Amino acid sequence: MDLRIFTEPQQGADYDTLLTVAKATEDLGFDAFFRSDHYLRMGGGDGLPGPTDAWITLAGLARETKRIRLGTLMSAATFRLPGVLAIQAAQVDRMSGGRVELGLGAGWFEEEHRAYGVPFPKDRFARLEEQLAVITGLWGTAPGETFGYEGEHYRLEKSPALPKPYQSRVPVLIGGHGAVRTPALAARYADEFNVPFGSLEDTERQFGRVRMAAEAGGRPAGELVYSNALVTCVGRSDAEVARRAAAIGRDVAELKANGLAGSPEEVVDRIGRYAALGASRMYLQILDLHDLDHLELISSQVLGRLG
Template sequence: MTARSGLQLGVHVGQQNATMAELIELWKRLDDCVDWISIWDHLYEAPPAGGTTPHFEAVASLSALAAVTTKARLGCLVFCVPYRNPALLAKSIVAIDHLSGGRFEPGFGAGWHQPEFVAHGYDFEEIGVRFDQLTEALAIISGMLGPDETTTFSGEHFSVDAVSCVPGPFDGSIPLWTGGRGPSRTPATAARFCSGWNVPYVGPDEYRRLNDRIDAACGSLDRDPATLERSVNLAFHLGATPDAATTELQRIRDQWGADADRVTAGALTGTPDDAVEQIAAFRDAGADMVNVALRFPVDQDALDAYLDVVVPAARSAVT
């Protein structure tokens, strides 16, 4: 496949600090406005707060998301591979894909949220081991979602023996994603297994640099880089009005101090006009899709401005 033509715009929703009814109401509204809706795979809230914030598990939440939407592409950015047997996860993915009518595009990562690993009884291995688990899992999942009738794989962490996956994907295939800014193994994983790569909370210059690494990894496998879709997640700090935008930026400066510039580089900030320009900068840096990352409570005026003003203006401004 090749990346979709034109700019794609999406929303990445952290399913925490909200009721399921509130999440469903938001998902339904987004389905009429954006191209992509994704959630994350955490067992505790992020950033960590000791498991004190209400939070819903990803597989069950994705099933609900698939059932209440009809248009947008759906994703998980990203499944934490050490949490689930990959063959079982492949079966869950197929069920969600059928619920969505073929709109599901799951992502996979090595995990990072140590407090939730420990609290739920998972070993938090060193990063190299977790990447080995990711590679083995993707070998199994890509095999089970592919055209072969059975998949056999024997690894250090995961194994399957002539496992079948019936039914298969709703439309015959399911695009797989990975995410992160790792210098070597993330690009290699994306180029080998995936149809898409995502990175959160970086500025356009850093995004371009990371994008070049993805291109190089594709080149090392003689893969056309245009066949790997690229996206970025931006923290949502938009203001619906100039006064609201100024207040939000000051809040970030007060909260982050010397790190404020780093935070705002990977965020959508300012007014709706500013946001359109920021989205264009990421498009110029190589992004096929730009997502905003939302966490409850949501500034409803800012979200309305994003969906009603920024999204159509950005689509018109960027080709």
């Protein structure tokens, strides 16, 4: 089971804080550092010090880390044109020596779009599908050849399809709870499928839909990596769990029901239940980015027990 640290910087974190967490992620043996792609705090508060751009952040971290994978969960297709995003991700991949992964979604948080003047079209899923076709098409075009695309939303003419990523294929992540279109899109374009904040029952159902969609499209279902993202709150004692839950404004009972919360033993058991459904990767949503002791505890008492 890969354990990855997943952050939500829009809730209040500057680049220096993210760099500290990313370095701790690397030093403590976690597999990757991922971040959300949002421009507005959720749930009230002043949002200070303000948002950081996902791909600018990852570019900086690419030069400051050596081993961990870096990526987004998920970048919003509404924020960037597909050709621009293909260039950005390819460049950061080269800056990192081939450690980037692209999580891409349709975008959903209308309020942040209004706050920063970003269009929020109704046909976001159709745009996402075209973006995936464009980005993977650009990266997959042989050097010296050109790429063209004509869709309803995006058109490319005689693109040199440069730069190329460092990796021969940048892993693409798709996720969500949609019953039909999301599994079909994952089966066609994804290297990994992620169920965000889903119960065991939700996960089993959605993994099954993706496997069926892959097989229906002539692709072995086992080619995809299956993963979950869950809010995480671990403590050595009940009091420590309660303190960490209070620090992020959550209830312990709710966290235990819907996330990874409790003692290291409880969390290891919970992760094992997701693994039994086919998950081989877990994104640990860490909401208090100043509590590095939390990461150390998870590394020694959870990661260490998972092998």
